[in-house]
Amino acid sequence: MIRIIACGKVKDAWLRKGIEEYATRIRPYDKIEIAEVPDEKAPDSNSAAENEQVKLIEGERLLKKINDGDYVILLDLAGKECDSIALSERISSIYTYGKSRIDFVIGGSLGVSEALIRRSDFRWKLSSNTFPHQLCRLLVLEQIYRSFRILHHEPYHK
Amino acid sequence: MIRIIACGKVKDAWLRKGIEEYATRIRPYDKIEIAEVPDEKAPDSNSAAENEQVKLIEGERLLKKINDGDYVILLDLAGKECDSIALSERISSIYTYGKSRIDFVIGGSLGVSEALIRRSDFRWKLSSNTFPHQLCRLLVLEQIYRSFRILHHEPYHK
Numbered sequence: 058m059i060r061i062i063a064c065g066k067v068k069d070a071w072l073r074k075g076i077e078e079y080a081t082r083i084r085p086y087d088k089i090e091i092a093e094v095p096d097e098k099a100p101d102s103n104s105a106a107e108n109e110q111v112k113l114i115e116g117e118r119l120l121k122k123i124n125d126g127d128y129v130i131l132l133d134l135a136g137k138e139c140d141s142i143a144l145s146e147r148i149s150s151i152y153t154y155g156k157s158r159i160d161f162v163i164g165g166s167l168g169v170s171e172a173l174i175r176r177s178d179f180r181w182k183l184s185s186n187t188f189p190h191q192l193c194r195l196l197v198l199e200q201i202y203r204s205f206r207i208l209h210h211e212p213y214h215k
Numbered sequence: 216m217i218r219i220i221a222c223g224k225v226k227d228a229w230l231r232k233g234i235e236e237y238a239t240r241i242r243p244y245d246k247i248e249i250a251e252v253p254d255e256k257a258p259d260s261n262s263a264a265e266n267e268q269v270k271l272i273e274g275e276r277l278l279k280k281i282n283d284g285d286y287v288i289l290l291d292l293a294g295k296e297c298d299s300i301a302l303s304e305r306i307s308s309i310y311t312y313g314k315s316r317i318d319f320v321i322g323g324s325l326g327v328s329e330a331l332i333r334r335s336d337f338r339w340k341l342s343s344n345t346f347p348h349q350l351c352r353l354l355v356l357e358q359i360y361r362s363f364r365i366l367h368h369e370p371y372h373k
Contacts, residue, residue, distance in 0.1 A: 071236065074229035101370050140343040166373045184342040185298040186358055189372040196354075200344055212259050214347040215324045 058088035058158050059201055062122045064115050064165035065096030067191045079198035086205035091194070094118035096165050108167050116170025119162055128156040129177045132163045132193055136180030145204035147179070161201070163193050216246035216316050217359060220280045222273050222323035223254030225349045237356035244363035249352070252276035254323050266325050274328025277320055286314040287335045290321045290351055294338030303362035305337070319359070321351050 067073045076091070083089045095118065097111040123129055128151045139147065151159055162173060166189075174180065183196060206213035225231045234249070241247045253276065255269040281287055286309045297305065309317055320331060324347075332338065341354060364371035 069233070069236065071229040071232035075227070075233065078227065078229065138343040141345045144344070168373070183344060185296040186302070186341060186354075187299045187361070187373055188354070188357060191372075192354075192357065196344075196346070196350075199346060199350065203345070214349075215326070215345055 060158060060160045061091045061194060061197060062119055062160050063163040063194055064094055072191060072195060075195050076198060079195065079202050082202045083205065092122045094122060099167055112167045112170050115165040116173045120172055120176060123160055123176060124158065126156065127158045127160045129160045129162060130179045130181050131169060131173055131177035132183060133169055133180040134182055136182040139181050141200060141203050142207060144200055145207040148204050149208055161197050163190055166190055218316060218318045219249045219352060219355060220277055220318050221321040221352055222252055230349060230353060233353050234356060237353065237360050240360045241363065250280045252280060257325055270325045270328050273323040274331045278330055278334060281318055281334060282316065284314065285316045285318045287318045287320060288337045288339050289327060289331055289335035290341060291327055291338040292340055294340040297339050299358060299361050300365060302358055303365040306362050307366055319355050321348055324348055
Protein backbone atom coordinates (compact mmCIF):
# COMPACT_ATOMS: atom_id res chain seq x y z
CA MET A 58 0.00 0.00 0.00
CA ILE A 59 0.93 3.61 -0.56
CA ARG A 60 0.87 6.27 2.12
CA ILE A 61 1.37 9.98 1.78
CA ILE A 62 2.63 11.37 5.09
CA ALA A 63 2.44 15.14 5.16
CA CYS A 64 2.21 18.22 7.35
CA GLY A 65 -0.78 20.45 7.88
CA LYS A 66 -4.24 20.76 6.44
CA VAL A 67 -4.74 21.69 2.80
CA LYS A 68 -6.49 25.06 2.87
CA ASP A 69 -7.59 25.55 -0.74
CA ALA A 70 -10.79 23.66 -1.57
CA TRP A 71 -9.80 23.22 -5.24
CA LEU A 72 -6.52 21.61 -4.16
CA ARG A 73 -8.31 19.26 -1.74
CA LYS A 74 -10.57 18.27 -4.62
CA GLY A 75 -7.61 17.59 -6.92
CA ILE A 76 -5.86 15.50 -4.26
CA GLU A 77 -9.02 13.46 -3.68
CA GLU A 78 -9.43 13.02 -7.43
CA TYR A 79 -5.96 11.48 -7.86
CA ALA A 80 -6.36 9.31 -4.74
CA THR A 81 -9.58 7.95 -6.30
CA ARG A 82 -7.76 7.21 -9.57
CA ILE A 83 -5.02 5.31 -7.69
CA ARG A 84 -7.44 3.11 -5.68
CA PRO A 85 -8.11 0.54 -8.44
CA TYR A 86 -4.34 -0.19 -8.45
CA ASP A 87 -3.36 -0.07 -4.80
CA LYS A 88 -4.47 0.96 -1.34
CA ILE A 89 -3.74 4.60 -0.70
CA GLU A 90 -3.93 6.55 2.51
CA ILE A 91 -3.11 10.16 3.33
CA ALA A 92 -1.76 10.60 6.86
CA GLU A 93 -1.71 14.20 7.99
CA VAL A 94 0.16 15.49 11.03
CA PRO A 95 -0.40 18.97 12.51
CA ASP A 96 2.00 21.67 11.37
CA GLU A 97 3.67 24.20 13.63
CA LYS A 98 3.26 27.94 13.21
CA ALA A 99 6.34 29.44 11.57
CA PRO A 100 5.83 33.21 11.38
CA ASP A 101 8.28 35.24 9.26
CA SER A 102 9.48 36.86 12.49
CA ASN A 103 10.94 33.51 13.62
CA SER A 104 14.67 33.34 14.24
CA ALA A 105 16.73 30.68 12.45
CA ALA A 106 16.87 28.72 15.71
CA GLU A 107 13.09 28.89 16.09
CA ASN A 108 12.63 27.68 12.52
CA GLU A 109 15.04 24.83 13.19
CA GLN A 110 12.85 23.90 16.17
CA VAL A 111 9.71 23.89 13.98
CA LYS A 112 11.40 21.60 11.48
CA LEU A 113 12.46 19.29 14.30
CA ILE A 114 8.98 19.06 15.84
CA GLU A 115 7.27 18.52 12.49
CA GLY A 116 9.94 15.96 11.61
CA GLU A 117 9.23 14.00 14.81
CA ARG A 118 5.51 13.96 14.07
CA LEU A 119 6.10 12.69 10.54
CA LEU A 120 8.58 10.06 11.81
CA LYS A 121 6.02 8.68 14.27
CA LYS A 122 3.73 7.81 11.37
CA ILE A 123 6.39 5.66 9.70
CA ASN A 124 6.36 1.95 10.57
CA ASP A 125 9.56 -0.08 10.92
CA GLY A 126 9.25 -2.10 7.70
CA ASP A 127 8.12 0.77 5.47
CA TYR A 128 10.08 1.89 2.45
CA VAL A 129 10.42 5.66 2.81
CA ILE A 130 10.61 8.01 -0.15
CA LEU A 131 11.33 11.49 1.16
CA LEU A 132 10.54 14.52 -1.00
CA ASP A 133 13.72 16.57 -0.76
CA LEU A 134 15.07 19.43 -2.90
CA ALA A 135 18.56 18.08 -2.09
CA GLY A 136 17.63 14.58 -3.29
CA LYS A 137 17.98 12.88 -6.66
CA GLU A 138 15.77 13.11 -9.71
CA CYS A 139 13.56 10.17 -10.55
CA ASP A 140 11.57 10.51 -13.75
CA SER A 141 8.15 8.94 -14.24
CA ILE A 142 9.46 5.69 -15.76
CA ALA A 143 12.13 5.34 -13.06
CA LEU A 144 9.54 5.94 -10.35
CA SER A 145 7.29 3.20 -11.73
CA GLU A 146 10.26 0.80 -11.81
CA ARG A 147 11.18 1.76 -8.26
CA ILE A 148 7.65 1.12 -6.96
CA SER A 149 7.54 -2.23 -8.75
CA SER A 150 10.91 -3.35 -7.38
CA ILE A 151 10.08 -2.26 -3.81
CA TYR A 152 7.02 -4.50 -3.87
CA THR A 153 8.99 -7.32 -5.52
CA TYR A 154 11.64 -7.25 -2.78
CA GLY A 155 9.11 -7.77 -0.03
CA LYS A 156 8.26 -4.32 1.28
CA SER A 157 4.50 -4.03 1.55
CA ARG A 158 4.20 -0.34 2.33
CA ILE A 159 5.71 2.68 0.62
CA ASP A 160 5.59 6.01 2.44
CA PHE A 161 5.97 9.23 0.47
CA VAL A 162 6.93 11.80 3.09
CA ILE A 163 6.45 15.51 2.41
CA GLY A 164 7.94 17.87 4.98
CA GLY A 165 6.50 21.18 6.09
CA SER A 166 7.12 24.68 4.74
CA LEU A 167 10.64 24.79 6.23
CA GLY A 168 11.89 21.55 4.72
CA VAL A 169 12.88 18.20 6.17
CA SER A 170 14.68 17.36 9.41
CA GLU A 171 17.97 15.47 9.64
CA ALA A 172 16.21 12.57 11.39
CA LEU A 173 13.83 12.20 8.43
CA ILE A 174 16.74 12.23 6.02
CA ARG A 175 18.44 9.44 8.02
CA ARG A 176 15.26 7.33 8.07
CA SER A 177 14.56 7.70 4.35
CA ASP A 178 15.40 4.99 1.83
CA PHE A 179 15.29 7.35 -1.13
CA ARG A 180 15.40 11.15 -1.29
CA TRP A 181 13.47 12.34 -4.31
CA LYS A 182 13.91 15.74 -5.94
CA LEU A 183 10.69 16.25 -7.85
CA SER A 184 11.88 19.52 -9.37
CA SER A 185 14.59 22.14 -8.97
CA ASN A 186 11.73 24.55 -8.51
CA THR A 187 10.25 24.99 -5.07
CA PHE A 188 6.50 24.38 -4.89
CA PRO A 189 4.20 24.92 -1.92
CA HIS A 190 4.38 21.71 0.12
CA GLN A 191 0.61 21.33 -0.08
CA LEU A 192 0.73 21.46 -3.88
CA CYS A 193 3.47 18.78 -3.70
CA ARG A 194 0.86 16.35 -2.40
CA LEU A 195 -1.05 16.69 -5.66
CA LEU A 196 2.10 16.30 -7.76
CA VAL A 197 3.25 13.20 -5.87
CA LEU A 198 -0.19 11.60 -6.21
CA GLU A 199 -0.26 12.36 -9.93
CA GLN A 200 3.16 10.70 -10.32
CA ILE A 201 2.05 7.63 -8.34
CA TYR A 202 -1.06 7.32 -10.50
CA ARG A 203 1.10 7.68 -13.62
CA SER A 204 3.46 4.98 -12.29
CA PHE A 205 0.63 2.48 -11.95
CA ARG A 206 -0.62 3.30 -15.44
CA ILE A 207 2.89 2.70 -16.77
CA LEU A 208 3.24 -0.57 -14.83
CA HIS A 209 -0.10 -1.77 -16.23
CA HIS A 210 0.83 -0.72 -19.78
CA GLU A 211 -2.08 1.67 -19.88
CA PRO A 212 -2.10 5.06 -21.60
CA TYR A 213 -1.57 8.14 -19.46
CA HIS A 214 -1.79 11.83 -20.09
CA LYS A 215 1.10 14.10 -20.92
CA MET B 216 2.92 41.50 -19.33
CA ILE B 217 2.85 37.75 -18.96
CA ARG B 218 1.01 35.40 -21.29
CA ILE B 219 0.46 31.70 -20.94
CA ILE B 220 -0.06 30.18 -24.38
CA ALA B 221 -1.40 26.67 -24.14
CA CYS B 222 -3.33 23.93 -25.93
CA GLY B 223 -6.83 22.73 -25.19
CA LYS B 224 -9.45 23.40 -22.58
CA VAL B 225 -8.83 22.46 -18.95
CA LYS B 226 -11.41 19.79 -18.19
CA ASP B 227 -11.23 19.45 -14.41
CA ALA B 228 -13.18 22.16 -12.58
CA TRP B 229 -10.82 22.07 -9.56
CA LEU B 230 -7.85 22.68 -11.86
CA ARG B 231 -9.59 25.59 -13.61
CA LYS B 232 -10.24 27.04 -10.15
CA GLY B 233 -6.58 26.65 -9.13
CA ILE B 234 -5.37 28.27 -12.35
CA GLU B 235 -7.75 31.21 -11.87
CA GLU B 236 -6.62 31.52 -8.26
CA TYR B 237 -2.95 31.91 -9.21
CA ALA B 238 -3.77 34.28 -12.08
CA THR B 239 -5.61 36.45 -9.54
CA ARG B 240 -2.60 36.40 -7.21
CA ILE B 241 -0.30 37.49 -10.05
CA ARG B 242 -2.48 40.43 -11.19
CA PRO B 243 -1.30 42.93 -8.51
CA TYR B 244 2.24 42.47 -9.91
CA ASP B 245 1.75 42.28 -13.66
CA LYS B 246 -0.80 41.85 -16.42
CA ILE B 247 -1.49 38.21 -17.06
CA GLU B 248 -3.43 36.62 -19.87
CA ILE B 249 -4.11 32.99 -20.72
CA ALA B 250 -4.33 32.35 -24.46
CA GLU B 251 -5.80 28.98 -25.32
CA VAL B 252 -5.66 27.37 -28.75
CA PRO B 253 -7.74 24.32 -29.72
CA ASP B 254 -6.04 20.95 -29.37
CA GLU B 255 -6.16 18.17 -31.95
CA LYS B 256 -7.50 14.71 -31.19
CA ALA B 257 -4.63 12.25 -30.71
CA PRO B 258 -6.14 8.80 -30.12
CA ASP B 259 -3.83 6.00 -28.95
CA SER B 260 -4.46 4.29 -32.29
CA ASN B 261 -2.56 7.10 -34.06
CA SER B 262 0.55 6.18 -36.01
CA ALA B 263 3.82 7.97 -35.26
CA ALA B 264 3.33 9.99 -38.45
CA GLU B 265 -0.19 11.00 -37.41
CA ASN B 266 1.08 12.08 -34.00
CA GLU B 267 3.82 14.11 -35.66
CA GLN B 268 1.10 15.82 -37.68
CA VAL B 269 -0.88 16.66 -34.52
CA LYS B 270 2.22 18.17 -32.93
CA LEU B 271 2.82 20.23 -36.07
CA ILE B 272 -0.74 21.58 -36.24
CA GLU B 273 -0.86 22.42 -32.53
CA GLY B 274 2.60 24.00 -32.84
CA GLU B 275 1.40 26.26 -35.67
CA ARG B 276 -1.61 27.38 -33.63
CA LEU B 277 0.60 28.20 -30.65
CA LEU B 278 3.12 30.04 -32.87
CA LYS B 279 0.37 32.26 -34.30
CA LYS B 280 -0.31 33.61 -30.81
CA ILE B 281 3.29 34.75 -30.36
CA ASN B 282 4.08 38.34 -31.38
CA ASP B 283 7.37 39.34 -32.98
CA GLY B 284 8.89 41.13 -30.02
CA ASP B 285 7.84 38.63 -27.35
CA TYR B 286 10.33 36.78 -25.19
CA VAL B 287 9.35 33.11 -25.44
CA ILE B 288 9.88 30.63 -22.62
CA LEU B 289 8.98 27.18 -23.89
CA LEU B 290 8.16 24.40 -21.44
CA ASP B 291 10.25 21.51 -22.70
CA LEU B 292 11.35 18.26 -21.04
CA ALA B 293 14.53 18.51 -23.14
CA GLY B 294 15.22 22.05 -21.89
CA LYS B 295 17.27 23.38 -19.00
CA GLU B 296 16.38 23.63 -15.35
CA CYS B 297 15.62 27.07 -13.92
CA ASP B 298 14.94 27.14 -10.20
CA SER B 299 12.59 29.65 -8.58
CA ILE B 300 15.29 32.24 -7.84
CA ALA B 301 16.77 31.92 -11.34
CA LEU B 302 13.31 32.31 -12.88
CA SER B 303 12.66 35.51 -10.92
CA GLU B 304 16.04 36.89 -12.09
CA ARG B 305 15.26 35.91 -15.65
CA ILE B 306 11.88 37.67 -15.60
CA SER B 307 13.45 40.77 -14.09
CA SER B 308 16.25 40.90 -16.66
CA ILE B 309 13.88 40.35 -19.62
CA TYR B 310 11.89 43.41 -18.56
CA THR B 311 15.10 45.38 -17.91
CA TYR B 312 16.41 44.69 -21.41
CA GLY B 313 13.34 46.10 -23.06
CA LYS B 314 11.04 43.17 -23.79
CA SER B 315 7.54 44.03 -22.66
CA ARG B 316 5.87 40.68 -23.06
CA ILE B 317 6.91 37.24 -21.86
CA ASP B 318 5.13 34.22 -23.32
CA PHE B 319 5.21 30.93 -21.44
CA VAL B 320 4.31 28.36 -24.07
CA ILE B 321 3.02 24.93 -23.04
CA GLY B 322 2.68 22.38 -25.83
CA GLY B 323 0.02 19.72 -26.14
CA SER B 324 -0.01 16.14 -24.91
CA LEU B 325 2.51 15.06 -27.58
CA GLY B 326 5.14 17.66 -26.82
CA VAL B 327 6.49 20.64 -28.73
CA SER B 328 7.14 21.09 -32.45
CA GLU B 329 10.53 21.91 -33.98
CA ALA B 330 9.22 25.30 -35.12
CA LEU B 331 8.31 26.20 -31.54
CA ILE B 332 11.75 25.14 -30.36
CA ARG B 333 13.35 27.40 -32.98
CA ARG B 334 11.18 30.38 -32.00
CA SER B 335 11.81 30.01 -28.26
CA ASP B 336 14.30 32.18 -26.38
CA PHE B 337 14.56 29.79 -23.47
CA ARG B 338 13.56 26.13 -23.12
CA TRP B 339 12.60 25.40 -19.55
CA LYS B 340 12.56 21.94 -18.01
CA LEU B 341 10.26 22.30 -15.03
CA SER B 342 10.88 18.74 -13.85
CA SER B 343 12.33 15.45 -15.07
CA ASN B 344 8.91 14.05 -14.30
CA THR B 345 6.22 14.28 -16.92
CA PHE B 346 3.05 16.03 -15.76
CA PRO B 347 -0.23 16.39 -17.66
CA HIS B 348 0.17 19.51 -19.80
CA GLN B 349 -2.98 21.01 -18.27
CA LEU B 350 -1.51 20.62 -14.77
CA CYS B 351 1.64 22.36 -16.09
CA ARG B 352 -0.39 25.52 -16.50
CA LEU B 353 -1.00 25.59 -12.75
CA LEU B 354 2.67 24.87 -11.97
CA VAL B 355 3.93 27.59 -14.30
CA LEU B 356 1.51 30.14 -12.84
CA GLU B 357 2.59 29.21 -9.31
CA GLN B 358 6.23 29.73 -10.29
CA ILE B 359 5.47 33.09 -11.90
CA TYR B 360 3.61 34.20 -8.79
CA ARG B 361 6.54 33.03 -6.65
CA SER B 362 8.95 34.95 -8.91
CA PHE B 363 7.10 38.20 -8.33
CA ARG B 364 7.02 37.58 -4.58
CA ILE B 365 10.79 37.01 -4.67
CA LEU B 366 11.38 40.15 -6.77
CA HIS B 367 9.29 42.21 -4.33
CA HIS B 368 11.10 40.72 -1.32
CA GLU B 369 7.85 39.31 -0.02
CA PRO B 370 7.46 35.99 1.76
CA TYR B 371 6.21 33.03 -0.24
CA HIS B 372 5.13 29.56 0.63
CA LYS B 373 7.28 26.44 0.48
